[in-house]
Amino acid sequence: MPDRAVPVLDVKGLKTVFRTRGGEIHAVNDVSFHLGKGELLGVVGESGSGKSVSMMSLIGLLPSPPADVRGGSVMLNGRDLLKISEDELRSVRGAKVGFVFQDPMTSLNPVFTLGNQIMEPLIKHMKMPKKAAEARAIELLELVGIPDAKNRLSAYPHQFSGGMRQRVMIAIALACDPDVLIADEPTTALDVTIQAQILELVKELRQKLGMAIIWITHDLGVIAGIADRVMVMYGGQVVEQAPVRELFANPQHPYTRALLKTIPAISGPREARLKVIEGQPPIMTAAPTACPFRDRCEYRFDTCDRVNPPRRAVDGAPVGQGHDVACHWSAPALAALSEVAHA
Amino acid sequence: MLTFTLRRLLLAIPTLLAISLVIFLLVDLAPGSPMSEIPLTVPPDVRQRMIEALGADQPVIVRYVLWLRQFFWVEPATLFDGWFGTTWAEGEQRILSWQSRSPVFTIIGQRLPQTLTVIGTAYLVGILIALPIGIYSAYRQYSLFDQGGTLFAMIGFSVPTFFSGTLFIIIFAVWLGWFPTKYDTQLVVNDWDSFIKQIQQMALPVMTLGLANAAAISRYMRSSMLDNMGMDYVRTARAKGLSERTVVLKHVLRNSLIPVVTVIALGIPAIFGGAIITENLFGVNGIGAALIGAIHANDIPMVQTLAFIFAVLIVLFNLIADVLYGLLDPRIRYD
Ligand SMILES: Nc1ncnc2c1ncn2[C@@H]1O[C@H](COP(=O)(O)OP(=O)(O)OP(=O)(O)O)[C@@H](O)[C@H]1O
Numbered sequence: 001m002p003d004r005a006v007p008v009l010d011v012k013g014l015k016t017v018f019r020t021r022g023g024e025i026h027a028v029n030d031v032s033f034h035l036g037k038g039e040l041l042g043v044v045g046e047s048g049s050g051k052s053v054s055m056m057s058l059i060g061l062l063p064s065p066p067a068d069v070r071g072g073s074v075m076l077n078g079r080d081l082l083k084i085s086e087d088e089l090r091s092v093r094g095a096k097v098g099f100v101f102q103d104p105m106t107s108l109n110p111v112f113t114l115g116n117q118i119m120e121p122l123i124k125h126m127k128m129p130k131k132a133a134e135a136r137a138i139e140l141l142e143l144v145g146i147p148d149a150k151n152r153l154s155a156y157p158h159q160f161s162g163g164m165r166q167r168v169m170i171a172i173a174l175a176c177d178p179d180v181l182i183a184d185e186p187t188t189a190l191d192v193t194i195q196a197q198i199l200e201l202v203k204e205l206r207q208k209l210g211m212a213i214i215w216i217t218h219d220l221g222v223i224a225g226i227a228d229r230v231m232v233m234y235g236g237q238v239v240e241q242a243p244v245r246e247l248f249a250n251p252q253h254p255y256t257r258a259l260l261k262t263i264p265a266i267s268g269p270r271e272a273r274l275k276v277i278e279g280q281p282p283i284m285t286a287a288p289t290a291c292p293f294r295d296r297c298e299y300r301f302d303t304c305d306r307v308n309p310p311r312r313a314v315d316g317a318p319v320g321q322g323h324d325v326a327c328h329w330s331a332p333a334l335a336a337l338s339e340v341a342h343a
Numbered sequence: 344m345l346t347f348t349l350r351r352l353l354l355a356i357p358t359l360l361a362i363s364l365v366i367f368l369l370v371d372l373a374p375g376s377p378m379s380e381i382p383l384t385v386p387p388d389v390r391q392r393m394i395e396a397l398g399a400d401q402p403v404i405v406r407y408v409l410w411l412r413q414f415f416w417v418e419p420a421t422l423f424d425g426w427f428g429t430t431w432a433e434g435e436q437r438i439l440s441w442q443s444r445s446p447v448f449t450i451i452g453q454r455l456p457q458t459l460t461v462i463g464t465a466y467l468v469g470i471l472i473a474l475p476i477g478i479y480s481a482y483r484q485y486s487l488f489d490q491g492g493t494l495f496a497m498i499g500f501s502v503p504t505f506f507s508g509t510l511f512i513i514i515f516a517v518w519l520g521w522f523p524t525k526y527d528t529q530l531v532v533n534d535w536d537s538f539i540k541q542i543q544q545m546a547l548p549v550m551t552l553g554l555a556n557a558a559a560i561s562r563y564m565r566s567s568m569l570d571n572m573g574m575d576y577v578r579t580a581r582a583k584g585l586s587e588r589t590v591v592l593k594h595v596l597r598n599s600l601i602p603v604v605t606v607i608a609l610g611i612p613a614i615f616g617g618a619i620i621t622e623n624l625f626g627v628n629g630i631g632a633a634l635i636g637a638i639h640a641n642d643i644p645m646v647q648t649l650a651f652i653f654a655v656l657i658v659l660f661n662l663i664a665d666v667l668y669g670l671l672d673p674r675i676r677y678d
């Protein structure tokens with residue numbers, strides 16, 4: 001196993017605001033996390049919780065305006081990505097950090113061949129001559145499990161299925177041997193069997209290449225199968241963070257608990273299997289001054305309305321290193337209350 | 344693609360035949376007589392003989408079939424003879440203008456070059472101005488440049504050419520004296536000086552029409568770019584670390600050009616049709632002027648032939664636009 005103690009990526013106090021006509025939207029508030037070498041960090045949270053925006057903020061992928069990355073630091077191998085020039089940032093994107101997006105049907109340019117699109121980052125970042133880039137492109141396609149790779153270079157995206165296109169997207173993201181691969185719900189748009197295949201592929205690639213991965217998903221089931229550590233997001237904040245086993249065994253935040261209940265059980269009638277969390281996620285029009293989850297929380301009490309809970313350690317390790325949670329309730333009390341509530 | 348093109352070409356034949364009949368009948372049934380220009384002092388029997396000599400006394404359907412034969416056989420054969428010295432069309436009656444008694448195609452042959460140089464250049468200039476404006480406007484949406492482009496397009500759209508043309512004449516010909524007010528059709532370009540003269544006399548009509556063309560095309564380009572700018576594949580291109588230049592000028596532009604190229608191709612027949620007002624304003628003796636003259640003189644064969652050529656070009660360039668679309672967009676497969 002690679003040395004997880006040395007973080008490849010260390011994010012502190014990330015803040016992203018959208019300036020829209022209707023006012024500001026504080027999509028990411030004070031998000032901090034780190035990613036060890038070869039580690040797979042799962043990021044979960046429902047739609048609108050700020051998963052994509054946080055990860056795109058890291059490498060300047062958000063269009064600005066309206067997006068404004070206001071603060072924090074993003075240290076990648078000791079360099080702060082928020083402080084470097086746009087040019088330097090471009091030499092990081094696609095080279096040191098690869099990105100795979102949710103929808104493979106629209107993420108590839110329809111008018112260029114797959115070969116052209118895979119070779120682009122190779123020519124740009126690694127200054128490969130065309131011949132070498134072509135050879136590498138074939139290698140990459142083989143790596144992501146596309147048969148007959150040599151002849152597929154001249155194919156266009158529309159000639160490929162969704163699952164195949166996502167493999168191509170992964171090949172592009174991995175082209176320059178990145179330190180970090182960010183996969184933003186890469187399997188959500190695919191059907192279940194294809195999803196499983198892509199998951200298998202990523203596990204295998206991780207073994208082979210040893211890059212660190214951030215895997216964004218709605219699906220805790222997926223996370224359980226592949227992540228080392230999990231970060232739960234809500235309302236643009238990290239509400240809980242823990243090693244994967246610990247999180248499933250000992251969830252602290254009321255939101256995490258609710259999420260865990262939404263994992264469909266294997267048996268029982270379909271409707272009953274899938275529980276939903278009541279209520280809507282908040283739209284943050286200002287920096288939060290109270291717990292963002294309070295409107296949906298069954299444990300809410302007066303402090304929750306006055307103070308936005310900071311992250312605090314659950315298991316004694318420093319915040320971010322072990323298990324931490326951002327909730328005013330202390331765990332034993334929460335557990336007790338939850339038992340009463342569900343008795 | 345080839346079978347598609349062939350199928351479309353075959354399909355164009357009945358379409359064009361139907362169009363030719365409609366044009367022929369419409370022009371023929373319009374009120375007015377070719378003889379209205381002949382003075383009333385000409386005796387009736389002479390008048391009758393003149394009409395017979397023109398073939399204007401025949402029933403309309405006879406004249407239609409005759410005209411079809413002339414258009415599709417005699418005229419191409421004449422052209423062929425002219426090139427290769429053959430005698431296919433010898434002794435055949437060509438389509439004659441009632442006004443000048445000379446073959447319609449000879450007149451077109453004289454007029455077309457003027458139209459093509461002036462209007463064609465204006466179209467080209469319009470495109471060359473419009474594309475960068477459209478691209479940059481979209482890239483910097485709502486910027487000062489974009490708003491300037493919008494104003495430019497609005498002016499180009501809404502100011503009629505007889506106004507902008509007159510304005511240009513006043514400013515550039517009368518006040519500044521840079522360019523002549525009139526286009527000299529007799530000018531022969533054979534040396535540097537005459538070339539400069541030609542450029543100078545083309546400047547005003549080209550500016551007038553180019554403005555109108557650029558306005559429309561720049562809007563197309565802009566909106567097509569904007570449509571593509573928000574697409575997921577653009578984000579992918581940025582995530583690869585490509586420069587903005589490559590993202591915009593390769594990924595976005597290549598997609599955005601597809602509909603714009605189609606629109607440009609569809610606009611080409613209008614070049615051949617000439618620009619009646621602009622040609623008149625600057626005295627460019629082109630097709631537009633020929634058409635207006637023929638309409639005034641009730642020169643039915645001339646009007647019919649010009650209108651039909653126009654129809655052929657429209658059908659042809661529609662096909663060309665479709666083929667181009669298929670070539671530019673790999674997702675389109677016609678077969
Ligand atoms: N372009 C934008 N303009 C304004 N607000 C935006 C924009 N993009 C995102 N947001 C806001 O940022 C918040 C977080 O969005 P984000 O896309 O990160 O959610 P997510 O967790 O990735 O959700 P999903 O699971 O649906 O992908 C949303 O609530 C949204 O209101």
Ligand code: SF4
Pocket residue numbers: 253254255291292293294295297298299300301304309326327328329
């Ligand atoms: S801080 Fe309060 S409202 Fe927020 S999750 Fe904890 S208990 Fe619920």
Ligand SMILES: [Mg+2]
Pocket residue numbers: 051052053184
């Ligand atoms: Mg998202």
